[in-house]
Amino acid sequence: MHEKSEKFVLKSFHIGATLLVLLGAMTMLLPYIWMALTALKTPSEAFSMVPTFLPEAPQFHNFRRVLTEFPFWRAVSNTMIVELSVISVGTIVSALAAFSFAKLRMPYKKTLLLMLLSSMMVPYATVMLPQYRAFQALGMVDTLWPIILPGLFGNAAMMFFLIQYMRGIPDVLIESAKIDGASYLGIFVRIIIPLSKPALAAQVIFWFVGIWNDYFAPSIYLTSPRVQTLQVLIASLNSTYASGTNFPLLMAAATLSSIPMILIFLFFQRYFLSTVILSGVKE
Amino acid sequence: MRSASTLYRLEKRWSLVFIALPVIGFFTFTISAMVFSFWFSLTDFNPVRMETRYVGLENFRRLFADALFRQAVFNTFFLLISVPIGMFFGLLLSVYLQQKGAKNYALRLLYYLPAVSSVVAINIIFRYLFNGEFGLLNHLLNIDVQWLGTGRWPIKFAIIIRNVWAAMGVAMVLYLAGLNNIPASYYEAADIDGASIFQKFFMITVPLVRPISFFLIVTGIIAGMQNFADAQLLANGNPQGITVVYYIWVRGIDANRYGVASAASILLGAIIMLMTYVQFRRSSWVEVR
Incomplete structure (x- = not known):
């Protein structure tokens, strides 16, 4: 009897948990669905006192209007300029430094490494004003330079992760290359890079998503439409359109800007879900 | 064939060359920026005014009064x-x-x-x-x-x-x-x-x-x-x-x-x-x- 009632409790508990998780899943999905549905509505539908779920007549032309009436493609290309320049140069710089820390004999190695890693401790808000002042003095405010330039010097988090990974590469490979007369740069290009490909790929994907969604620094520096990245453009449309003039257009722009990241996430889902890159775990 | 100590010196030199850019970036964008932040916090610096005075902890007092x-x-x-x-x-x-x-x-x-x-x-x-x-x-x-x-x-x-x-x-x-x-x-x-x-x-x-x-x-x-x-x-x-x-x-x-x-x-x-x-x-x- 006791056994039976316990089973019943467990079973109803499981059903309750399932319902909660599914309700949670709907809550997760709802904002995205609501964004896409609102993008297809008319302005008056979007601001009706009794929200309707489906648009009466889907306004597909809202998407075309976003692409033609706003500097949308300009913003995409600005974002891609930042992505490509920062990631290409920044990854090489980070990987080279990681190779040096992981595999080469270096004076004051520990001190230098701790010094570079300590930059991760400093919040952006603490260095924001002097950086802004400096870029202002250089005439670089309202250009892409303040967004690109710091990234060209590498990324401490990426470097740290690559050091961990490269430590696993056998020293024998490096020693034998040295005997064959390879230069250090040659070892980096021919041995380290090919063997670090999975780690580099994961880091590049994360960085790509991070730059695409980056908002704080770009919003400070990029004020004119000519230089705005996608996120800054959408935020500026928000301040123009949120009051109601054409809210569905804003939602259409937000939808379009989200689609590439959702696709990347679905395509590289394993990188995001099964490998937790950095997590401090110590008993 | 180069001697072991020459190789070692070479390795040390290259190891530093390879980390040069992150180190330069660190001093430019983090250290010097922090020093300036600290200095700003002790002065009445304003980018649209010419002169800047040292004001001690006045900014911190104003901050908490805000x-x-x-x-x-x-x-x-x-x-x-x-x-x-x-x-x-x-x-x-x-x-x-x-x-x-x-x-x-x-x-x-x-x-x-x-x-x-x-x-x-x-x-x-x-x-x-x-x-x-x-x-x-x-x-x-x-x-x-x-x-x-x-x-x-x-x-x-x-x-x-x-x-x-x-x-x-x-x-x-x-x-x-x-x-x-x-x-x-x-x-x-x-x-x-x-x-x-x-x-x-x-x-x-x-x-x-x-x-x-x-x-x-x-x-x-x-x-x-x-x-x-x-x-x-x-x-x-x-x-x-x-x-x-x-x-x-x-x-x-x-x-x-x-x-x-x-x-x-x-x-x-x-x-x-x-x-x-x-x-x-x-x-x-x-x-x-």
């Missing part, structure tokens, strides 16, 4: 409640979705989605959902809360809800990695002893994922203290919802009051650096699969 700053500090700390709440839901989710299978995998993907979504898009949608007149949330729950109004609490809870919504999935993924490391035999032994499902959860699961909880709470607090987008986009600068970083931005970049803003940024930096230091000390930053 009601907006005190409010921003209170808000920033209050909003951190979302960190443990998000962790709690994340842990429950990880326990429920622990078993392999297509359905669970799809649900994991769904819960993680906000982590790759832009804060701009998310905040614009949530501002719309929370709208007091035509927002979906009030309509679905049949309530009448002015989430975005000037009331003391509604906007704070709106920001907390939005952050719990976004943070659950990240906590879930980390906890899933932690659950993988708990031997099944622990639960089997508890079953033999007749432990209930709650006992197993609180006596085995919770204590054994503690290192992950510690990591999540510290990184969550560090990220929460740097929140800017919620204050600007969801709260739209509403004093009841602004954060310290928003305060630094609005006083510094917007109003050219570098002294007061830098004083705030120095205090924020000190707190965050201390927390990160604690995190570094506690953890070995290992890779978990």
